[in-house]
Amino acid sequence: MPKYDKSAKSDKPLYGHQAKKRFGQNFLSDDSIIANIVASIRPKANQHLVEIGPGQGAITASIIASGARLDVVELDNDLLPILKLHFGLKENFTLHHADALRFDYNALVDDEQPLRVVGNLPYNISTPLIFHLLEHCNNITDMHFMLQLEVVKRLAAQPDCKAYGRLTVMTQYYCDIEQLFIVPPTAFRPAPKVDSAIVRLVPHKQLPHVAKDVNLLEHVVSIAFQQRRKTLRNTLKKLCCEAFIVENGINPAARPENLTLAEYVTLANAIYDAKQQGRDITAP
Numbered sequence: 001m002p003k004y005d006k007s008a009k010s011d012k013p014l015y016g017h018q019a020k021k022r023f024g025q026n027f028l029s030d031d032s033i034i035a036n037i038v039a040s041i042r043p044k045a046n047q048h049l050v051e052i053g054p055g056q057g058a059i060t061a062s063i064i065a066s067g068a069r070l071d072v073v074e075l076d077n078d079l080l081p082i083l084k085l086h087f088g089l090k091e092n093f094t095l096h097h098a099d100a101l102r103f104d105y106n107a108l109v110d111d112e113q114p115l116r117v118v119g120n121l122p123y124n125i126s127t128p129l130i131f132h133l134l135e136h137c138n139n140i141t142d143m144h145f146m147l148q149l150e151v152v153k154r155l156a157a158q159p160d161c162k163a164y165g166r167l168t169v170m171t172q173y174y175c176d177i178e179q180l181f182i183v184p185p186t187a188f189r190p191a192p193k194v195d196s197a198i199v200r201l202v203p204h205k206q207l208p209h210v211a212k213d214v215n216l217l218e219h220v221v222s223i224a225f226q227q228r229r230k231t232l233r234n235t236l237k238k239l240c241c242e243a244f245i246v247e248n249g250i251n252p253a254a255r256p257e258n259l260t261l262a263e264y265v266t267l268a269n270a271i272y273d274a275k276q277q278g279r280d281i282t283a284p
């Protein structure tokens with residue numbers, strides 16, 4: 001979660017609303033950045049968008065103006081009157097007072113039109129929220145998010161670097177990921193202490209590597225990264241022995257960050273098959 005820069009002049013409330021840390025509120029206040037974000041999203045009249053955490057409507061207004069159908073999901077009670085005041089009369093706007101982490105996005109799809117999800121996300125819930133949305137991937141065309149730059153780097157990372165981890169592998173399993181541009185703290189009120197960035201996630205129409213059991217893949221990946229500096233022969237000990245790793249064409253002396261998504265899927269599928277066959281793969 002970003003720390004707040006108490007010296008920033010930008011803490012002044014807008015519309016009398018004092019930003020709340022517990023809701024991760026950093027409101028966008030830079031018009032050119034807002035215009036760049038909307039230009040990256042390119043909403044069109046025949047599309048169906050969902051905005052998570054509209055706040056005081058910084059991005060919301062331009063999306064509504066595009067004529068696209070827009071559903072917004074906002075948790076903070078105090079922001080509802082502001083949103084209703086500005087957009088309540090627009091026909092293409094629907095406000096949901098709900099927790100984005102529990103929201104059923106599939107329920108919004110009522111005309112076979114898939115969703116485009118956008119949001120300057122509350123940073124404290126961005127990782128669980130992305131995992132929640134990945135479960136609705138079949139109904140989502142793309143997602144544009146503002147996140148902490150560090151999280152965007154983790155999403156878009158390639159193997160062999162520090163940023164590459166569980167979040168990278170599981171998100172890239174479902175989506176293509178592209179970092180679009182960096183947004184400085186000065187673009188927000190209040191200003192966070194860290195840089196942010198806009199990221200585009202496009203769910204694969206067809207998964208490039210298919211796990212036989214995605215929960216098992218997630219389990220293997222999370223076990224592997226629990227001790228990221230150890231070799232796979234050690235981190236995976238509970239799941240399988242060194243010989244099994246070798247048998248699947250993977251170097252047991254590699255570290256978790258060296259394995260590609262394809263290799264994680266290969267390994268998880270081999271473990272799945274071995275389980276189906278009742279084969280003991282933990283014994284050397």
Ligand code: SAH
Nearest residue numbers: 026027028053054055058075076100120122
């Ligand atoms: N989009 C606005 C506000 C971003 S701040 C802007 O760019 O200015 C993050 C927003 O997410 C806030 O409005 C906050 O109240 C909202 N929020 C925080 N937690 C949420 C949750 N669990 N579900 C839905 N909205 C949430």
